[in-house]
Amino acid sequence: MDIAFKVNGEARQVGVPQTASLLEVLRNHLGLMGTRYGCGLEQCGCCMVLVDGEPAYACTREVGTVAGRNVTTIEGLGSQAKPHPLQQAFLDEQAGQCGYCLSGILISAKALLDRTPNPTRAEVVAALDKHLCRCGAHQRILRAVERAAVKLRNAPVGARRAT
Amino acid sequence: MTAPALPASLVENPRLDRWIAFQPDRTVRIATGKVEIGQGVVTAIGQIAADELDLPLDRVAVLSGSTTYGPDELYTTSSLSIMVSGGSVRLVCAEVRAKALERAALRLNCSPDDLTVADGQFLQNGQATGQDYWTVAGEIDLSQAVTGSVKPKPAASYKLVGQSVPRIDLPAKVSGAAYLHDVLPADVLHARTLRQPSRGATLAALDEAAIRRAAKGELQIVREANFVAFVSPVESVAEAAAAAAPQHVKWNNVRRIEPAAQEAAWLKGQPAEDRRLGAPEPATKPKRLVEITVSRPYVAHASMGPSCALAEFRDGNLSVRSHGQGMHPLRKNLSVALGLPIERITADHLHGPGCYGHNGADDAALDASLIAMKIPGRCIRLQWRREEEFGFEPVGPAMLVTLHVDLDERGRPADWTTEIWSATHVQRPGGGSGYLLATEALANPPPEVKPTDPPVERGGGGTRNAIPLYDVPAHRILHHLVQRPPVRTSALRGLGALPNVYAVESMMDELASRAGEDPVAYRLSILSEPRARKLIELVAQRSNWKARGPAGTGKGLGIGFARYKNSAAYAAVVASVTVSESVAVDRVWCVADAGLVVNPDGARNQLEGGIIQALSWTLKEQVKLDSEGIASRDWDSYPILRFSEVPDIHAELVDGAGNPSLGVGECSVGPTAAAVGNAVAYALGVRIHDMPLSRERIMAALLKV
Numbered sequence: 001m002d003i004a005f006k007v008n009g010e011a012r013q014v015g016v017p018q019t020a021s022l023l024e025v026l027r028n029h030l031g032l033m034g035t036r037y038g039c040g041l042e043q044c045g046c047c048m049v050l051v052d053g054e055p056a057y058a059c060t061r062e063v064g065t066v067a068g069r070n071v072t073t074i075e076g077l078g079s080q081a082k083p084h085p086l087q088q089a090f091l092d093e094q095a096g097q098c099g100y101c102l103s104g105i106l107i108s109a110k111a112l113l114d115r116t117p118n119p120t121r122a123e124v125v126a127a128l129d130k131h132l133c134r135c136g137a138h139q140r141i142l143r144a145v146e147r148a149a150v151k152l153r154n155a156p157v158g159a160r161r162a163t
Numbered sequence: 164m165t166a167p168a169l170p171a172s173l174v175e176n177p178r179l180d181r182w183i184a185f186q187p188d189r190t191v192r193i194a195t196g197k198v199e200i201g202q203g204v205v206t207a208i209g210q211i212a213a214d215e216l217d218l219p220l221d222r223v224a225v226l227s228g229s230t231t232y233g234p235d236e237l238y239t240t241s242s243l244s245i246m247v248s249g250g251s252v253r254l255v256c257a258e259v260r261a262k263a264l265e266r267a268a269l270r271l272n273c274s275p276d277d278l279t280v281a282d283g284q285f286l287q288n289g290q291a292t293g294q295d296y297w298t299v300a301g302e303i304d305l306s307q308a309v310t311g312s313v314k315p316k317p318a319a320s321y322k323l324v325g326q327s328v329p330r331i332d333l334p335a336k337v338s339g340a341a342y343l344h345d346v347l348p349a350d351v352l353h354a355r356t357l358r359q360p361s362r363g364a365t366l367a368a369l370d371e372a373a374i375r376r377a378a379k380g381e382l383q384i385v386r387e388a389n390f391v392a393f394v395s396p397v398e399s400v401a402e403a404a405a406a407a408a409p410q411h412v413k414w415n416n417v418r419r420i421e422p423a424a425q426e427a428a429w430l431k432g433q434p435a436e437d438r439r440l441g442a443p444e445p446a447t448k449p450k451r452l453v454e455i456t457v458s459r460p461y462v463a464h465a466s467m468g469p470s471c472a473l474a475e476f477r478d479g480n481l482s483v484r485s486h487g488q489g490m491h492p493l494r495k496n497l498s499v500a501l502g503l504p505i506e507r508i509t510a511d512h513l514h515g516p517g518c519y520g521h522n523g524a525d526d527a528a529l530d531a532s533l534i535a536m537k538i539p540g541r542c543i544r545l546q547w548r549r550e551e552e553f554g555f556e557p558v559g560p561a562m563l564v565t566l567h568v569d570l571d572e573r574g575r576p577a578d579w580t581t582e583i584w585s586a587t588h589v590q591r592p593g594g595g596s597g598y599l600l601a602t603e604a605l606a607n608p609p610p611e612v613k614p615t616d617p618p619v620e621r622g623g624g625g626t627r628n629a630i631p632l633y634d635v636p637a638h639r640i641l642h643h644l645v646q647r648p649p650v651r652t653s654a655l656r657g658l659g660a661l662p663n664v665y666a667v668e669s670m671m672d673e674l675a676s677r678a679g680e681d682p683v684a685y686r687l688s689i690l691s692e693p694r695a696r697k698l699i700e701l702v703a704q705r706s707n708w709k710a711r712g713p714a715g716t717g718k719g720l721g722i723g724f725a726r727y728k729n730s731a732a733y734a735a736v737v738a739s740v741t742v743s744e745s746v747a748v749d750r751v752w753c754v755a756d757a758g759l760v761v762n763p764d765g766a767r768n769q770l771e772g773g774i775i776q777a778l779s780w781t782l783k784e785q786v787k788l789d790s791e792g793i794a795s796r797d798w799d800s801y802p803i804l805r806f807s808e809v810p811d812i813h814a815e816l817v818d819g820a821g822n823p824s825l826g827v828g829e830c831s832v833g834p835t836a837a838a839v840g841n842a843v844a845y846a847l848g849v850r851i852h853d854m855p856l857s858r859e860r861i862m863a864a865l866l867k868v
């Protein structure tokens with residue numbers, strides 16, 4: 001039986017077992033490589049996606065549980081040509097070194113700003129604390145999320161919900 | 164005027180076409196043997212080339228880590244990329260620019276001096292001439308050897324060098340596929356390995372049927388001697404096989420380890436090769452001897468992504484894609500390991516997660532190649548599992564450092580001995596220092612290599628930064644190179660610099676306190692290097708050192724300083740900490756002098772990253788061992804610094820434009836560890852000598868107060 005769900009607003013169907021990990025389906029079946037494998041253990045956050053707007057570890061999430069739901073990956077935020085304000089803010093702050101952790105972090109930041117458009121530093125830290133970054137880009141990442149928050153608050157209402 | 168000596172990279176790769184090519188789309192391809200590992204080198208090399216050729220950055224395409232087109236610059240290590248590769252690219256571009264202008268001048272019947280270059284076009288009296296790099300490219304013989312005779316531009320004329328140009332690789336990395344890990348050819352086969360538990364272990368039995376049952380899908384089991392891999396068109400099938408395999412295998416001759424070996428203290432008394440470097444033994448007995456011993460345990464690179472490689476063996480040729488730190492060395496090592504002529508192998512670098520030294524990336528390339536040779540015509544994508552990454556990558560060696568310092572009557576060091584116990588820091592494959600991991604599992608494993616330490620003149624390994632930059636009349640190193648550590652050790656960012664700087668700077672604070680002097684003032688009293696003095700004064704200013712308050716209050720500032728390798732960038736760091744049951748670092752100030760900085764924001768990013776990584780090592784990290792090897796195989800058992808633990812960081816570079824570029828990537832780690840150690844000692848009133856400065860150690864220290 002195919003499993004049907006929406007990814008980045010588009011209806012998709014995959015013929016895989018219910019128990020297949022969402023991460024493997026996104027990467028190997030749907031070609032969305034921005035969601036990354038780091039540990040497979042819910043310990044690093046590299047694989048973070050949104051399921052109906054809530055952050056979820058794709059590495060352990062069985063794809064059967066997202067049937068009929070909306071999944072958002074980093075590709076759903078924006079592209080190199082048309083970056084989301086969060087992605088742009090990360091570029092403006094040069095927030096990253098190797099960058100491997102960034103797509104998961106951007107996803108958690110998106111969930112935070114959707115719910116809390118004007119977060120305190122402590123709220124940003126709390127939202128990102130499940131993410132690891134080995135390169136030590138933390139400071140820049142925090143600044144980038146705050147920069148994006150300002151930009152998004154000042155953006156016209158329609159542009160704010162760019163997913 | 165004779166040309167100055169060429170950088171090593173140009174001596175080894177003299178042909179101009181190894182470095183530069185004019186491409187039909189009006190771009191210039193600049194090749195470097197150094198690779199992008201998140202440090203921004205591709206952007207910085209582009210900046211250097213663009214300035215030297217008078218091109219905008221977008222006309223320069225930097226190709227890094229190609230064995231087919233690019234130069235062999237060994238590994239990307241030791242903060243040498245800008246100094247060596249950048250310096251080489253600068254000379255090559257200056258020479259090629261001159262050759263191009265010569266050709267154009269011939270065509271235009273003028274002198275090359277009459278021509279200027281703008282956006283790659285040649286102008287005469289400011290007017291277009293119709294000539295540019297690409298019109299004359301065919302007439303320039305790039306197969307010639309570089310001479311180094313054309314003087315590069317003066318630093319004052321740089322347009323891009325010295326600017327914080329945004330990283331050219333970052334946009335892809337925040338929006339989707341960007342890494343080797345993300346390359347998935349259509350008919351790819353996924354592979355995982357079952358690792359030989361230790362060198363010499365032999366496979367006694369493998370229950371393939373049980374593994375197949377666990378894998379639940381199409382599975383090929385590849386075996387060669389003691390090397391085993393699971394291959395499937397479905398990634399999760401290969402993964403499930405590898406996850407189940409340890410329960411269905413029997414090994415003989417597995418090396419057993421004493422659990423105590425995980426502590427640095429274990430090193431003392433182990434068989435070691437002893438060396439004495441520097442000043443002869445003092446003639447007289449010490450009068451005012453001060454001794455201090457510090458240690459650091461085994462530390463993991465702990466890359467965020469596990470090692471990965473793609474390999475394909477087709478028509479007798481092997482092509483490999485890797486995120487290792489040197490593609491030419493990889494190609495040579497693969498040739499030896501596989502018995503395949505080197506001309507039949509290509510290796511290309513694709514970006515990977517940060518590695519911070521020698522991790523499993525090269526080993527994964529051999530794993531993938533071994534499998535590819537068994538399944539010709541198919542692209543193999545091999546990825547290590549998380550526990551494999553933690554369990555089998557080489558780790559940064561534990562170190563024990565004792566300083567014996569004899570003081571003069573003014574309380575200043577008169578004679579200084581640094582005694583070091585450490586396993587080797589250099590087992591990068593090739594060159595006799597190490598080999599690719601899976602070769603140990605093959606039929607004829609290479610003989611065990613004799614541990615080595617790089618010469619002190621080249622920066623040393625365990626001895627790195629053992630010699631303080633302070634004015635010390637007599638200094639010597641006693642180096643005990645421990646022969647048989649419990650785990651494979653190799654290069655981790657900074658090598659021995661962190662423990663050695665921790666030791667030197669702890670000693671400085673001890674000596675200052677004995678002399679009843681302020682640690683900053685004490686340091687300045689025995690430091691004549693002007694660049695070093697300036698940084699210490701500046702970081703004291705920035706951190707408002709004067710107002711640091713009394714000791715023993717649970718809060719404190721501490722300072723650390725070093726010049727990395729005593730030859731690369733200088734960094735002075737002050738940390739502010741609050742210690743209750745554990746250490747919280749509240750703020751860190753860092754000032755560094757890296758000479759001419761190609762990309763200031765990129766360099767600051769490196770300083771910040773080094774600070775955070777060093778904080779993580781100093782406060783939290785230790786590789787744990789059990790009787791079979793590394794036991795800390797996930798992020799719960801190997802915690803690193805989190806967002807909630809990262810302090811406010813102020814990193815700053817002083818204007819060093821008058822001086823040559825100095826490698827910056829590793830300069831902040833030693834001073835950061837030292838600053839934290841000293842801050843904690845000040846806050847507690849008692850020093851903690853052993854890293855990590857964990858809760859248990861704080862509690863133990865508090866009992867002593």
Ligand code: FES
Pocket residue numbers: 036037038039040041042043044045046047048057058059060
């Ligand atoms: S890969 Fe999912 S949390 Fe690490």
Ligand code: FES
Pocket residue numbers: 096097098099100101102132133134135136137201467516517
């Ligand atoms: S930027 Fe490398 S892990 Fe975060």
